[in-house]
Each structure stands twice: as C-alpha cells, then as structure tokens.
Amino acid sequence: MLTGGISSDLLSPPTLFYVDLSYNLLQGTIPANISSGLYNLRLSENSLVGPIPVTICSLRTNSLELDNNKLDSQIPPQMGSCKNLELLNLAANRLHGGLPKELENLTICWNLYLQDNSLTGAIPSEFFSSQGLTIMNLENNKLNGSIPDTIGTLRNLIELRLGNNKLNGKVPVMPKSLSTSLNLSSNLLTGPIPPYLGGLQQLQILDLSNNEFTGEVPSSLTRMRSLTLLELSNNLLSGIPPHFPPSILVTLTGNKDILLDENKDAVDVNQDTVARPLAISVMVTSFVGGFLVSIALAGIYVRCFGNGKYESSAASRTRAPLQSEPLVELQNLRRIRRQLDAAVAKYG
Known part of the structure; x- marks a missing residue:
C-alpha cells in the first residue's frame, strides 16, 4: 500500500494515458502539473487534502474519480470544460460552496456523484440539461431551495438521490425513465404526494420519508408494477391508505393521522x-x-x-x-x- 505524497512530476508525462492510485494511504495535495493526454484518473480512497486543481479541468479525461478523500475546496466552475467526462465522482470529501451551473456543459456525463460533502445553495436549473445523465447522487449535503422543474426533461435518468438536504417546495414531474431509485428523503418537501409518481412504472425504490408531505396516500402508487419498497414514514400523512399488493413493502410509521385500524385491507401488517x-x-x-x-x-x-x-x-x-x-x-x-x-x- 502506497504512502506519502504524490510527486509533482508523477502525473505530468505527456504519454501518460491511465493512472489508478486508489485505495492507498496517499497524503498531501493533488499536483497541478497533470498531463493533458490523461484519459482516466483515479485517486479514490486516500487522504488527499487541499483544492481540486484547476488544471484538471483542461484534461481530455472521460473518467475522474477523486472520491473518499479530504479535499477541501469549492468545485471549480472550469470543471464544465471537461466535455469528454462520462464519469465524475467527487463524493465523500469536504467540498463546500454551491453547485457551479457550468456543469451543464458536461453533456455526455452519465454518472455524477457529489454526495457526502458540504455543498450549499440551490440546485441550478441548468444542472439538469445533460440528456445523457443516468445516475445523479447529491445526497447528504446542505442544498436548499426547490427541485428544478427541468429535471423532468432528463430522458435517460435511472437513479436520482437527493436525500438528506434542505430542499423544500413540492415534487416536480419526474422522468419516467427512473428505474433503480428515487430518494427524496430527509428534506423539507411539502404538499400532497403527487399522484403522477404512480406513473413511474419502472421504479423499484421510492423513498419520501422524513419530509412534511400532507394529505392521503395516492392510490396511483399501488399500480407501480416494478416497485418493491415504498418509504413514507415520518410525514404528516392522514386518512386510510390504499391497499398495496404483497410485492410492495410499505412503511408508514410516524404519520400520526394515518388510520390503519379502520381498514383491514390497508398496510397494517400486524392486523393482517x-x-x-x-x-x-x-x-x-x-x-x-x-x-x-x-x-x-x-x-x-x-x-x-x-x-x-x-x-x-x-x-x-x-x-x-x-x-x-x-x-x-x-x-x-x-x-x-x-x-x-x-x-x-x-x-x-
């Protein structure tokens, strides 16, 4: 297992094509002198500190993985210049500041992982302009404001994770391409649960727990043919929930106005x-x-x-x-x- 720092000339040879130094005990900062021909850079799972070098933004790399370090800076707006990026993973660092709207220029980026940082501010509406995006994870940050309506235009998104932030307002129309997971838990979302979420026929996991949703559970959710887990606990829901098929595990704990005892067909497992x-x-x-x-x-x-x-x-x-x-x-x-x-x- 490698220790110490990354020497200033290690990443600079012009013929360097692929670098993987992940899962080591490397310390110090990322050198600014990086070869422009680098196609893939992996420095995950180390103890690297300091800022993300702006010179990284001029690379032709299609994969940049700096996750699980101790990087402490803002995300450089110049990151939007990495137009060849298909995978950007900056998760589990100490990044702060807002999400640069310049990331909209990552038009072919498929996977974007920015979770487990201290990012603040609103999610820019331009952030969802990359039509190739398939996975977006912004969980466990300090993002606020509403979820932009432009998210509904993403036609290839299969997984969206926005849990454990401070997002508020109502849930906009979501892409019907969502299939793996939609996690909006632990925010400040309000209003009734939108019935149109029942139209996400490919979705397997829907987590709306720990928000401030009100009203009744829409019956349209019972017709989500691929759904296996529905998390609705700790909201302000009321009324008698509809009958869900046995293939869907539903949690409704922490909704004091939900009437389970009056409906034998409801999601009252103990009664059943x-x-x-x-x-x-x-x-x-x-x-x-x-x-x-x-x-x-x-x-x-x-x-x-x-x-x-x-x-x-x-x-x-x-x-x-x-x-x-x-x-x-x-x-x-x-x-x-x-x-x-x-x-x-x-x-x-």
Missing part, C-alpha cells in the same frame, strides 16, 4: 398477520371437528346395528338403555358441529 392465523385455525378446527363427528357417527352405527340383523323385542328391551346413550351423544355432536359451522361462517 393476526387475522390470517385465526381463519386458518378455524378451518383446521372445522376439519378436525368434522372428522371426529364422522368417527363418532360410525361408532354409533356400530353400537346400534353392529350385529348386522334386527334383534328380538326382548333383546331390544334389554339394550334400550344402551340405545338412548348414543342418541344423546349424537345430539351433542350435532350441536358442536353447528357451532363450528357458525365459526367458519364468521371468520372464514
């Missing part, structure tokens, strides 16, 4: 798991009871007619007390069977 064993128990009891009644009737038949022929009148008088006993048993068994049938009708 109690009702099902009860019905099964009644069915099993009915089956066992019916089986016992059948055995008892067979026994009565044998006791009454076991000889296979009619007895004489004298013998009949002698056996009379024995015949009355099975009749009493038969009446009791019929009464038990009626009770079991009534229980099945009530709970089955």
Whole structure:
C-alpha cells in the first residue's frame, strides 16, 4: 500500500494515458502539473487534502474519480470544460460552496456523484440539461431551495438521490425513465404526494420519508408494477391508505393521522398477520371437528346395528338403555358441529 505524497512530476508525462492510485494511504495535495493526454484518473480512497486543481479541468479525461478523500475546496466552475467526462465522482470529501451551473456543459456525463460533502445553495436549473445523465447522487449535503422543474426533461435518468438536504417546495414531474431509485428523503418537501409518481412504472425504490408531505396516500402508487419498497414514514400523512399488493413493502410509521385500524385491507401488517392465523385455525378446527363427528357417527352405527340383523323385542328391551346413550351423544355432536359451522361462517 502506497504512502506519502504524490510527486509533482508523477502525473505530468505527456504519454501518460491511465493512472489508478486508489485505495492507498496517499497524503498531501493533488499536483497541478497533470498531463493533458490523461484519459482516466483515479485517486479514490486516500487522504488527499487541499483544492481540486484547476488544471484538471483542461484534461481530455472521460473518467475522474477523486472520491473518499479530504479535499477541501469549492468545485471549480472550469470543471464544465471537461466535455469528454462520462464519469465524475467527487463524493465523500469536504467540498463546500454551491453547485457551479457550468456543469451543464458536461453533456455526455452519465454518472455524477457529489454526495457526502458540504455543498450549499440551490440546485441550478441548468444542472439538469445533460440528456445523457443516468445516475445523479447529491445526497447528504446542505442544498436548499426547490427541485428544478427541468429535471423532468432528463430522458435517460435511472437513479436520482437527493436525500438528506434542505430542499423544500413540492415534487416536480419526474422522468419516467427512473428505474433503480428515487430518494427524496430527509428534506423539507411539502404538499400532497403527487399522484403522477404512480406513473413511474419502472421504479423499484421510492423513498419520501422524513419530509412534511400532507394529505392521503395516492392510490396511483399501488399500480407501480416494478416497485418493491415504498418509504413514507415520518410525514404528516392522514386518512386510510390504499391497499398495496404483497410485492410492495410499505412503511408508514410516524404519520400520526394515518388510520390503519379502520381498514383491514390497508398496510397494517400486524392486523393482517393476526387475522390470517385465526381463519386458518378455524378451518383446521372445522376439519378436525368434522372428522371426529364422522368417527363418532360410525361408532354409533356400530353400537346400534353392529350385529348386522334386527334383534328380538326382548333383546331390544334389554339394550334400550344402551340405545338412548348414543342418541344423546349424537345430539351433542350435532350441536358442536353447528357451532363450528357458525365459526367458519364468521371468520372464514
């Protein structure tokens, strides 16, 4: 494992094409003297400090990964000049300041990772002009303001993560291309949950927890055919939630005005798991009871007619007390069977 600093001339040879120094114990700053022919630069998972060199912005690189270091600066606006960038990963540093609108020039950037920093300010509307963008992660920053409406124009976005910021306002129309995850949790978003989110038919995970959403849970969310997880906990939701299919795991805890107990078809797992064993128990009891009644009737038949022929009148008088006993048993068994049938009708 490499230690120490990166020498000033290590990244400067003009024939240098690919550099990967990730997952080491490198310290110090990133040298400003970097070859303009560098195509791929990976310095992830080290202990590098200081600013992002402006000279990086003049590279022809298509992949720049500086994540999981201790870089402490703003994102240079000149970063928008890296028009060949397809992957930009600056996550988990100590970056601060606003998001430069010049990043709109990264028109072929597919993956943008800026999470786990201290970025502030609003998200520029120009930020969502890159039509090639597939993954955007801005989680765990200090971004505020509303989510720009221009996000709805992205046609290739499959994952959007804006959780744990200070975003407010309402949720705009989202791209129908979203499929992996839409995370808007732990913000200050308000208003009702937009019913049009139910149109995201490819989306697997929708996290709207820890906001200030009000009103009822829209029934359109139950028709999201690819959804597996719906996080709605810790909002201000109210009313009776719609019935979700078993394939969707729904969390609604922390919404004090949600009425789960009044709707047996709602997402009340505890109520559902109690009702099902009860019905099964009644069915099993009915089956066992019916089986016992059948055995008892067979026994009565044998006791009454076991000889296979009619007895004489004298013998009949002698056996009379024995015949009355099975009749009493038969009446009791019929009464038990009626009770079991009534229980099945009530709970089955």
